[in-house]
Each structure stands twice: as C-alpha cells, then as structure tokens.
Amino acid sequence: MDSRSKNLEEIRPDIPQAKIHENMTADERFQNKTLRPIIKFQNELLIEVFKNYIRKHKGAFYELSSDKKLDYIEHSIQKDIKFRNSLKGMVIGHFTVSEYNLYLNNSSALNKRMMNMVIGRLKDQVQLLEERVLV
DSSP, X not given: OOHHHHHHHHHSOOOTTSOOOTTSOHHHXXXXXXXXXXXHHTHHHHHHHHHHHHHHTTTGGGGSOHHHHHHHHHHHHHHOHHHHHHHHHHHHTTOOHHHHHHHHXXXXXXXXXXXXXXXXXXXXXXXXGSOOOOO
C-alpha cells in the first residue's frame, strides 16, 4: 500500500456501527467501509461549505420554517449540479486509488448513496447551519 493510501485510511474515523458482512452487496460494503468514514471526517467542512452556499444565495434559508429548511438542504444538493459536484469532489478526493477504481464500477449508484448520506448528515445537524447573532 502506498503512503497516500495508508495516510488516508489512518485519518478516517472508526465507525463501529458501520459493520461489514459477507452477504452485503458491493455498494453497501463500499458505503460502510469508505463513504461513511470519509463523510464523517469531512463533516465540519461540509457544514461550512453549506453555510457558504446559504450566504451566496442571499440567506433565504434563514427565513424558512424548520421543515422548509430540510427541504432546502435536499433541493440544493439534488438540483444544483455544480454544488453537488463540489460536494462529491470533497468525498472522492479522499478515496485511495483502489477505492476510486471500485467507485468507477458503479459510480452512479454510489453517487446517489454519497449524496443521500451528505443530505442526511446536514439535515441531522441543521441547527449548526443557523445564523449566529452577535450580542
């Protein structure tokens, strides 16, 4: 294993509940072994990137009800292709070369899993996206 791959794998957080079973599909295995740890590792950056996205779109997010904020998160990632590609790049950039080659085998389905996980993570932490009022 090259040093880049070794270093990438070492910095990923361990997620005990992301089990690997022999009867899992290849996509499920990739999700639990690669995507979950990378997305967890990138969590703080993903939140800051989404805050910047909100600011660039005139802060309309802050005026929405709680339910509409969740819809906004999902809609932004699903419909804004440039933004979605940027988020994908933040995850894919942490793949090892062998993981990238596995990813290429079924990138469409894995992209869908990846973005659903990012959407879920942002929705679960919507309170961190709130505007901070300085007193």
